């Protein structure tokens with residue numbers, strides 16, 4: 001159980017949390033803008049205006065440059081950077097992944113991070129990129145775990161010493177209360193990622209970064225990214241905040257949050273700006289190819305695409321725009337969690353790119369696990385894609401079918417229909433049929449998730465899920481006699497012929513909240529007015 005992270009609201013595996021650091025509380029999910037100690041395109045003192053609550057910089061760069069090192073040791077990291085809120089520091093692992101070697105030992109960088117007053121320090125882990133041979137990835141993970149164990153011990157010793165000092169009335173030493181991150185490695189080998197997560201959980205780290213995933217994101221391998229995150233999360237203490245190291249593009253934030261990531265870091269705002277790239281929540285544009293600016297941030301509100309392209313400070317303007325849209329997406333995600341609408345946002349974002357669609361399919365391969373994290377009651381379920389039938393809420397209903405006990409004559413029908421020649425009063429129970437859920441008791445129609453807004457013409461996947469659930473419900477209740485009223489649309493599914501084997505099927509004329517399925521000019525029903533619906537139905 002985390003002592004510094006409080007989870008306030010949840011949706012899917014996503015959460016709004018409060019992370020307590022030595023320099024204040026941070027609301028998650030959030031992005032940490034990366035500050036290069038040598039080069040500042042936007043001054044850190046301005047970062048709060050964009051929405052930043054915490055920054056990240058690199059302790060190895062500071063350690064390696066004598067003038068920065070001296071200033072940091074003398075005045076502390078926060079004065080060096082010029083930001084009085086929480087600051088996380090990376091350890092040199094990134095340099096290790098790029099240059100293959102660094103000139104510092106694990107215990108030295110931990111001691112340095114503490115000495116300069118870092119809020120969240122990172123040990124010198126070995127970043128093992130994707131597609132590395134299994135034996136090598138396992139070897140490197142072993143080294144990473146040894147270093148994490150050492151870091152955990154060093155930080156614990158210093159915390160205990162500090163507690164002793166406080167008890168003896170001595171002055172507090174800078175860095176005594178540093179939080180420690182325990183990076184998770186293992187390349188694209190999911191069993192190694194799972195082992196790494198279990199190991200890190202056992203050592204009680206304050207924050208768990210998922211490392212070395214940048215190459216997956218750079219090459220749009222989002223499906224594999226989903227599987228890596230899921231392998232980690234399923235084996236990690238769920239109360240610990242998770243940092244998706246190197247993830248800074250807003251297009252994939254909602255997806256990663258739905259999988260349970262709480263922290264991101266963005267060097268992208270500056271790096272993309274340097275390359276003339278304009279970030280949006282749906283993808284990236286080359287700024288020079290834009291004819292219009294699809295954004296209302298303070299930069300885009302006072303510029304045209306042309307004036308932005310010609311501006312002398314184009315790079316800075318692009319960096320500012322990139323940061324604004326980055327934090328706008330974070331706020332949108334937090335509101336979606338608050339509203340119980342995170343999955344709708346994830347589906348929307350995943351339609352931005354074919355590889356993101358693959359990621360959505362991969363996400364729903366983990367619905368069984370997502371369902372264990374997802375709140376049972378939310379606001380209205382919106383069927384936003386053909387994939388919605390694979391959402392955890394639908395899976396949950398299929399697992400709960402055995403709770404429904406039915407006897408006598410049972411009618412399964414669309415909520416609104418007529419011309420079937422049947423009377424509800426002739427049946428012991430009435431069930432409504434609604435894709436992607438299937439048949440459910442009519443009394444639950446106003447309850448979540450059966451109050452779902454669904455497509456008039458269900459996708460084949462959604463219909464088949466509903467039919468499979470209905471067949472299962474009939475099989476679970478062998479003493480009841482079922483009659484199924486079939487709407488006229490989209491029933492040419494192979495699963496439907498299975499339903500015909502287990503119950504009587506008659507044709508009805510389904511009506512929707514938006515009109516008659518058969519006749520566009522038919523009189524509309526009043527949504528939710530069941531009495532009126534039944535009276536008007538032509539039995």
Ligand SMILES: [Zn+2]
Pocket residue numbers: 295296297298299300301321322324325
């Ligand atoms: Zn903008």
